[in-house]
Amino acid sequence: MTYGYDSSITQGYHAVHQGNMFSHARDLLYKLEAKRRKLISRDLVFIAHSLGGILVKEVLRRSETDPDPKINKIFMSTTGVFFFGTPHRGSKDWSSFGEGVSAVAGLLLGVDTNDKVIHALLPTGPELELCRESFAVQWAKRGERLMVRTFQESKGITGIRWGGFNQLVLSASHLASRSRLINENDRLCLRTPLR
Amino acid sequence: MPPDSSTLDHPNQRARVIDADHRQMVKFSGKNDGNYEMVKDDIEELVMNAEKSAGEAVTGM
Numbered sequence: 001m002t003y004g005y006d007s008s009i010t011q012g013y014h015a016v017h018q019g020n021m022f023s024h025a026r027d028l029l030y031k032l033e034a035k036r037r038k039l040i041s042r043d044l045v046f047i048a049h050s051l052g053g054i055l056v057k058e059v060l061r062r063s064e065t066d067p068d069p070k071i072n073k074i075f076m077s078t079t080g081v082f083f084f085g086t087p088h089r090g091s092k093d094w095s096s097f098g099e100g101v102s103a104v105a106g107l108l109l110g111v112d113t114n115d116k117v118i119h120a121l122l123p124t125g126p127e128l129e130l131c132r133e134s135f136a137v138q139w140a141k142r143g144e145r146l147m148v149r150t151f152q153e154s155k156g157i158t159g160i161r162w163g164g165f166n167q168l169v170l171s172a173s174h175l176a177s178r179s180r181l182i183n184e185n186d187r188l189c190l191r192t193p194l195r
Numbered sequence: 196m197p198p199d200s201s202t203l204d205h206p207n208q209r210a211r212v213i214d215a216d217h218r219q220m221v222k223f224s225g226k227n228d229g230n231y232e233m234v235k236d237d238i239e240e241l242v243m244n245a246e247k248s249a250g251e252a253v254t255g256m
Contacts (some may be wrong), residue, residue: 043245045238049221079248080241082234085217087200097200104217136203149237152201155216 001035003028003052021051021123025058029066032059032074040073045080051105053086054123057131060138075138080147088132088150098122104157 036042046056063075087101102122123131139146202210213220213230223231 043241043248045241045245050217079244080237082237083201083203084213084221085201088203089200108218132203139203147237147241148203149234150202150210151213151220151234152210153217153220154212154214155219157216157218 001032003031021054021127022058025055025062028055029059029062029071029074033071036073036077037070040070041077043079044074044077045082046078047082047084048086049084050086050108051101051122053083053088054128054131056081056083057135061131061134064138078142079145081149083148083150085151085153087128089128098125107157 032044036044046059048056060075060078060081063071063073066072087097105122139148211233213233215222215230220230223234225231
């Protein structure tokens with residue numbers, strides 16, 4: 001199953017109706033439960049890129065605390081989580097780091113980074129920390145039964161600066177003008193099976 | 196993401212570096228892509244475990 005929380009943006013829904021990271025996590029959790037109804041104990045592996053990793057952590061947190069045992073099964077059946085370039089924590093220089101996160105999100109989703117849509121989607125510093133902490137507790141609980149892998153990129157993207165770590169930030173309009181083409185490419189590649 | 200943001204500070208953590216940028220890190224050129232090979236072993240292990248637990252569920256073991 002491929003879940004892109006950008007779909008509400010690319011399909012042109014209005015920002016007001018699409019909610020934030022947390023409502024997307026709830027949406028994904030219920031979709032997963034519905035899809036697995038016949039095989040509720042089947043092993044489940046999440047493979048997440050970028051901000052998708054924060055979404056996955058929130059899905060697992062919600063799954064465990066939900067009063068419905070069918071929903072709890074999602075967390076209990078999860079045997080693997082792979083994070084590719086997920087920002088697990090912010091930086092001391094949050095405003096600058098947040099700027100970097102929003103620039104990358106804009107690039108991936110193909111929208112202007114000044115757009116309200118992007119800002120509604122992005123987690124705040126405290127939210128990022130909440131997700132990281134709850135996941136650390138869940139990981140400790142599952143122990144050996146949960147395989148977690150984190151992958152980091154070795155190269156920076158020209159024009160993107162992560163909270164004072166490197167380089168300059170290009171203007172939002174410059175990024176937006178380039179991002180549509182890249183986005184087409186992105187979606188195509190992300191949905192190609194790994195074989 | 197900068198390294199100190201994309202790690203989880205967990206003793207069991209295996210953090211690996213993929214030789215690509217933030218977007219290209221999830222695009223593999225094929226079976227022989229070194230980055231892909233690094234990810235594949237872990238996925239295979241999970242698939243094997245899943246097959247085992249599915250077998251146990253069927254036979255009731």
